[in-house]
Amino acid sequence: MRLVIALISGALFGLGLTVSGMTNTAKVQGWLDFFGAWDPTLAFVLGGAILPMLVAWRIAERRKVAVLGSPIPAKPDPVLDRNLIVGSAFFGVGWALVGLCPGPAIAVLGYGGGNALLFFFAMLIGMAGYRWVPLMLRGAPA
Amino acid sequence: MIPMDWILGLIGGLMIGSAAAIYLLVSGRIMGASGILGGLVDLSSPSLEKAVFVAGLVAAPLAYGMIWGFPQTNLTADTSLLIIAGLFVGIGTRMANGCTSGHGVCGISRFSVRGITATVTFLFFGALAMYVLRHVLGVI
Numbered sequence: 001m002r003l004v005i006a007l008i009s010g011a012l013f014g015l016g017l018t019v020s021g022m023t024n025t026a027k028v029q030g031w032l033d034f035f036g037a038w039d040p041t042l043a044f045v046l047g048g049a050i051l052p053m054l055v056a057w058r059i060a061e062r063r064k065v066a067v068l069g070s071p072i073p074a075k076p077d078p079v080l081d082r083n084l085i086v087g088s089a090f091f092g093v094g095w096a097l098v099g100l101c102p103g104p105a106i107a108v109l110g111y112g113g114g115n116a117l118l119f120f121f122a123m124l125i126g127m128a129g130y131r132w133v134p135l136m137l138r139g140a141p142a
Numbered sequence: 143m144i145p146m147d148w149i150l151g152l153i154g155g156l157m158i159g160s161a162a163a164i165y166l167l168v169s170g171r172i173m174g175a176s177g178i179l180g181g182l183v184d185l186s187s188p189s190l191e192k193a194v195f196v197a198g199l200v201a202a203p204l205a206y207g208m209i210w211g212f213p214q215t216n217l218t219a220d221t222s223l224l225i226i227a228g229l230f231v232g233i234g235t236r237m238a239n240g241c242t243s244g245h246g247v248c249g250i251s252r253f254s255v256r257g258i259t260a261t262v263t264f265l266f267f268g269a270l271a272m273y274v275l276r277h278v279l280g281v282i
Binding site for chain 1: 147148149150151152153154155156157158159160161162163164165166167168169170171172173175176179180183184190191192194195196197198199200201202203204206207212213214215216217218219221223224225226227228229230231232233234235236237238239241242243245246247248250251252254255256259260261263264265266267268269270271272273275276277282
């Protein structure tokens with residue numbers, strides 16, 4: 001049953017990303033271009049996505065357990081560490097450079113051609129190797 | 143007259159939020175693209191559930207495109223730009239433990255301080271990078 005739900009959620013997520021225009025990098029870059037030809041579409045996407053989740057969190061936090069028995073994930077402590085800020089800054093710059101964030105980067109794989117694949121594999125390498133970045137920044141002994 | 147793109151954005155957004163709501167309420171999971179994919183590739187928490195989620199996320203847009211036509215991606219063909227951006231997005235989202243779906247959609251709707259802070263930070267740096275790279279340096 002878990003697998004069926006994962007398939008349905010993944011598919012609906014992918015359709016939503018496609019319908020909303022989030023796999024169109026020009027629209028996403030336009031959203032970030034506050035000082036140019038600003039495109040507000042992404043605000044509607046984010047707003048539309050938050051609405052069902054506002055309801056879902058209210059239900060989830062009252063029930064404490066999901067339908068299939070797993071506990072609802074605990075709310076993280078409101079602690080802001082360096083990784084959260086530095087990581088988000090890195091992500092923001094990468095997002096602006098090409099106009100893809102992880103969800104759309106996966107959703108576009110089927111029709112984005114070789115360029116989408118190249119971005120995807122670079123992203124995978126980054127995801128797999130991110131733990132080494134702080135070590136590299138600290139510098140290897142000469 | 144409201145532009146069609148905004149309406150489609152809202153409809154697509156509602157679909158994204160519904161997908162996240164189903165994943166949360168039925169399976170008890172946070173729908174975050176970078177967490178799901180990252181858990182698979184760095185082998186920190188691989189599962190068949192995550193793999194099936196990714197399969198659905200690839201297959202549904204493909205099926206949609208084959209029926210109604212593929213949307214434009216306007217992806218750059220600049221190889222070095224694609225590689226640098228991919229690395230930044232991969233490293234950044236795993237370091238911050240979330241991206242637009244996990245921190246943005248799931249975090250903001252829970253009034254999570256970390257989610258809201260992450261979203262404000264990546265939007266700020268995204269807009270800053272866009273300003274510098276497009277309007278000052280003219281490279282993208």
